Amino acid sequence: MTGIARLFTARRGVGRLHWTDWVSYAFLAVAVVLMFGPVLWLVLSSFKTPAALLEFPPTLAPVAQKEVRVEGYPQPLPLFSVPMEDGTVRQLAQVRRVGIIAQMVDPASPAATVRVPVDKRTPVREVAFAFENYIEPLAKFDFLRFLGNSLFVTVVATLITLVINSMAAYALSVYEFKGKSLAMLGVIGTLMIPITIILVPVYLVVTEMGLVNSLWxxxxxxxxxxxxxxxxxxxxxxxxxxxxxxxxxxxASEWRIYARIVMPLSLPALAVLAIFSIMWRWNDFLWPLAVLTKSEVHTLQIALNAFQGELQTQWHYLLAMTVVTLAPVAIVFAFLQRFITTGIANTGMK
Known part of the structure; x- marks a missing residue:
């Protein structure tokens, strides 16, 4: 907290803000809005009802029309503010609507019915969080299974990636052998090959190995x-x-040097690679879509695609489950970011 306080109180001028301080603070404010504004909109929109998501102009907070229970009516009725002829404004509940005329009643005395033109009333709104956007997909659409599949793929793949890549990097950085430069050139050259080119050959190899519809x-x-x-x-x-x-x-054996010396000193780079691997695996969509056709082995990204139909998109479920998919990555990134800073500070010979 001391560092954050120092950041917001630092100034170039003595006793008053210099013009460069105003420019710096303005730049930081715009950067914060551009970076976290879409995330804030996503989180707040995930709590909106389907009707609230379709409203124009849109609202930032999740608001919905207020409903009240009226004696004699089994379902809650929507509430409206209606200006009366005597200049007062009353809150009436809509019973039914026929064309441009709505039949409304006073919730306190529902015996009398009032006919009100629909353009003379204003909906009464209140802040309402639609928690069912999170509960229903997790309960009805088996999203916990998809979450478990994504966690398994991300964790296991990241561990395997760290081990294999670190062993290859150890050989290319420590050992001297013929063809070392050529091997490194081949590794760098594969960066220029897009996944769409190797998609079919890799799929054929996976099919021959009998791994289709398997998380492996x-x-x-x-x-x-x-x-x-x-x-x-x-x-x-x-x-x-x-x-x-x-x-x-x-x-010391080469394995001991690799495990006890090189790997601990390479923790900052390993943490960076872990972040990349987690983001790649967690957000991967094209390859899992090609090799996973059974719903029980779907990952979260494929499951999210199920909410997008040909004629309709369930935006309330899609936004809520998008927040669920972003939360683990954000938590891991925040943890490893601190680990990277600590590792860099502690790295070196003593």
Whole structure:
């Protein structure tokens, strides 16, 4: 909190704000709105009812028309503010509507019916959170299963990616062998190959292995990523070679050097790669859509597509489940971001 307070109280001028302070604060305010404004709109809209989402002009807060229970009517009735002939404004509940005329009653005395033109009334609104947007998909559409599938794919794939990429990066950064530059060139060259080119060959390989409709079909093809190998290799090159040679003189095996020296010193780069891998796996849509055809093995991203039909889109469910899919990634990113800072501060020879 001290750092945040220092950020908002820092100024260039002495005793008063300098013009550069105003420009800096204005720039920061605009940046905050641009970065967090869409996220705030997404979260608030996920609590709106389907009718509130279709309103124009849209509202930021989740508001809905107020309803009241009236004696003699089994269902709650919508409430409206109606100006009367004597200049007063009364709140009446709509019983039914026929054309441009609505039949309305006073909730306090529902015996008398009042006929009101629909253009002479104003809906009474109140802040209302539609929690059923979250409850119904999790209960009716088995979203907990899809959430478990995405968690399994993301966690297992990230662990495998970190192990395989770190071993490849260790070999390319520590060892000297013929063809090392060519191998590194091949790794970098694969970055220029889009996934659409290799989609069919990889699908045929997965089919021959019998992994279609299995979560391992999503995990294994992307276990080794050229981005991860390049990132870790560049970071491992900064590790002092004298430290590795000293470990070899102490009769440490290559596996022990890799696990006890190189990996701990590479924790900041591993954390960055973990963030990338989690985001890639969690948000992956095209490849899981190709190899997962059974609903019981669908991931969250494929399940979200089920709310988009040819004629209708269930926006209230789609927005709510989008928030659910974003929450784990945001939590992991916030945790690993602090871990990266700590790892960078603690890295080095003592």
């Amino acid at each position: 079909a999503v995990i294994l093809p992307g276990a080794a990523t050229p981005t991860g190998v390049f990132l870790l290799r560049q970071y491992m090159l900064t590790i002092p070679r004298d430290l590795i040679e000293a470990a070899r003189m102490d009769k």
